[in-house]
Amino acid sequence: MPTAAGAVRPYDELRRQLREAATLGSVGHLLNWDQETYMPHAAAEHRAAQQEAIAKLVHERMTSKRIGELIAACETDPGVVADPAGIEAANLREIRRDYDRATKLPSDLVAELARTGSLAQEAWKAAREKSDFAQFEPWLDKMMALSRRKAQCLSAGAEFTEPYDALLDEYEPGATARELEAIFNPLAARLSGLIRELSRAPGKPDDAFLHVQFAPSKQHEMGEFVLKAMGFDFASGRLDVTTHPFCSGMAPGDTRLTTRYRDEKFTDALYGSMHEGGHGLYEQGLPKVGASARFGEPLADSISLGIHESQSRMWENLVGRSREFWSWLLPHAKKFAGGPLDRFSVDDAFRATNIVSPSLIRVEADEATYNLHILLRFEIERRLISGDLKVRDVPGEWNSRFKQLLGIDVPDDRRGCLQDVHWAFGLIAYFPTYTLGNLYAAQFWETIRQQIPDLPAQMSRGEFGALKAWLNKNIHQHGRRFKAGNLCRQLTGKPLSADPLMRHLETKFRSVYGL
């Protein structure tokens, strides 16, 4: 439909307004990143006020009456909706979804969530350091109360079976706690079986490779070397050091990764960097910059956290913990380490980085036990939201369920329920997307292996270009055009299932453990 000369199409005006709001939103991402990396401690209180101010402004813009009118105008514009399967219709569908969700949240709640998240994060840091849950408890209590209120607001006029689903829908659109439960519980049972099987295996791998001394500055150089090989663009990004590794796709041309180094167990930082690098490649692959840039629109945004996590897990586990990867990296790693790795073979590296052993810290867990850490968090946060579990009972519940699932005693809260920052930030219903990521990664990987038959040979030469191109083409460039479940069916021909992940884990670990 032609528009009057000089008149701006509602769709173009809508895009412009979303870009403006997202520009302010990207300022909030910088505030977050800075708080996690370089901000002096004494600035914490003012940082909360800054976060609150920006969050409020973004929310006001995203929920303005004008945006509502523009969306309504577009919904009757054949130029946008004529082809319901088309790109613009998909964009509009997702814009509507965001608007409807955002307008359900009162502005003061959004501001309070931002402010509390910023302050609770500092309280969490202090409490974690001293392993003192009591210090963090009032903040977690407040954050849970706010999250329950948020779930209640989002449930208005929607058909969520339980309040938790309203929160989950933010991170994994359309997913429900019951569905997750239906996949996670059998997965946990199969994993427990595998873990038991491996614990009785004759050929336990040696972990000496992991315990060499490796200077943090050299680890950092190696991390950048690997990220460059993966195709991460350092002109549009960086790698810093922080307590809790993360990736912030904060703005067009600006994707920032963080990791953490210790003198020993250098593979933690390596896999941390590769993991965040996988997220970073997704962010850099979204159409945020260039001629056809759509920054601020759903088509330049990631589908869901589960799909996001599938990217990080793929690089961390399916690439980084493969024999082929080590046959490429080991000679380089020996140079970076400057001596202490010289006595190890590719087989040593491959086996040592595939040891299955129940342990305390989620981000350092192996591929098999990892998902049990997630199940624990999913159960606890679901019960906190339903009101079935009190915040003060979290440590006790954590420790007893941890013992059931992983068979070990939690010595202190620092290595127990205080280890992750998510709840302090208000990220409730976020954890399950980590296991969804593992499931999606394994299922995509089977398809990729079919479509790039030469991939193992390429990986053993440090060539990741074809893999990155496949991900760019099939996943990244589409933004939120397809829903996660549909994308999975399109790419793999099947709905999401635990089978590919279990096939991958059983095959690899039985081989490593000589079963």
Place this chain on the structure above:
Amino acid sequence: MPTAAGAVRPYDELRRQLREAATLGSVGHLLNWDQETYMPHAAAEHRAAQQEAIAKLVHERMTSKRIGELIAACETDPGVVADPAGIEAANLREIRRDYDRATKLPSDLVAELARTGSLAQEAWKAAREKSDFAQFEPWLDKMMALSRRKAQCLSAGAEFTEPYDALLDEYEPGATARELEAIFNPLAARLSGLIRELSRAPGKPDDAFLHVQFAPSKQHEMGEFVLKAMGFDFASGRLDVTTHPFCSGMAPGDTRLTTRYRDEKFTDALYGSMHEGGHGLYEQGLPKVGASARFGEPLADSISLGIHESQSRMWENLVGRSREFWSWLLPHAKKFAGGPLDRFSVDDAFRATNIVSPSLIRVEADEATYNLHILLRFEIERRLISGDLKVRDVPGEWNSRFKQLLGIDVPDDRRGCLQDVHWAFGLIAYFPTYTLGNLYAAQFWETIRQQIPDLPAQMSRGEFGALKAWLNKNIHQHGRRFKAGNLCRQLTGKPLSADPLMRHLETKFRSVYGL
């Protein structure tokens, strides 16, 4: 005057609104700091959009009709203005000044200045690297056009003799180009005389001390050590590395310094850190945090850039280039350097850091020639604003005037007119405040020496607490309560004059040069 129960006093409401606007403004400061320190290059364009958005929001808030009404209401509120010499009346006087200036600038101009400043800064970086003025010329041209427009807007209804004064008034309230000229020209003549005298002196100091190899990481440790001794609070601040050293008192509890390191001439970085540290102590001494915090109000803001610079110059030159300072620092410096400084005496250090020698780079210039670098910039920018000089003629004019003033040929624009970032940022009429800082510092110092007779002995023990306390009490804590000229008269009993600076320079350098 009592207010109705529950009613908010206009003055309190005004303070709240200013604090809110300043909170957004502080977000803009973080955007600046990040751009100068860690931002990936590809993010530059989006960063400009972020800067523009924030600058526009801040300007809208600062110029809102509501703030205008609140100011007017306060101006008839005896509770505020009853005592014209009182704190609240001073605060209101400065709020009025800011409001009147801000409302003269149209919102689109403010946004364009912010956006252009952000982009021009990137263009400057690239042009400087390649020493290619042509690459920067269109940006400088645009920035000068915007600055002339800004001067024109600010001149409306004001009594400025020339447009330059309207810009100068932002950085040094009440100062005029003619007044500066009347101090700067005779100062330059006296300095030239001193420089000639020293160039013919028999006892030229040896510079070997400056040319030892000193690892940047160790220089950084020493810089932090000195800053801690000065009283800079690292829980409320940090020190980073950047191309152009600066201090950003970006927010309550958040003052960030930057410096730069080379393997040789370690004193550049040392004095850079002390200089920015002097600014940092001023920022940390302003009443921005705590129970009586006035963040966002003039009383928590610095008086002028000249006074700000007096703080940095005092620590850099009057403290850092004294014999007492070196008798304290040298033994520590020897440890940080790990060997190469061992053969030098305190006298070697003192003499080497007081060599007067015309050179190309302003930030590395000695105390005597430094002010000639400023005179040059002042003359050029004043003529650029009046239209008497074209942007394309800047390199030629720079080089010929530089030769006249300092007697040396400028080999390339990188070490000539491209060396400073200020003009790219739109900071026109900013440079003269550096020389004002030198003048104020020397004049305050004479008073301080009288009031703290023991200061030299304290400095030789690395004790700077009494000096810092004097500055906190007499300068920092007042914010903008007093005008620069009044403060100078109150503290020193005299109006600003070049005499104390010349006394200091002549005494010290004649002693160093054996005259």
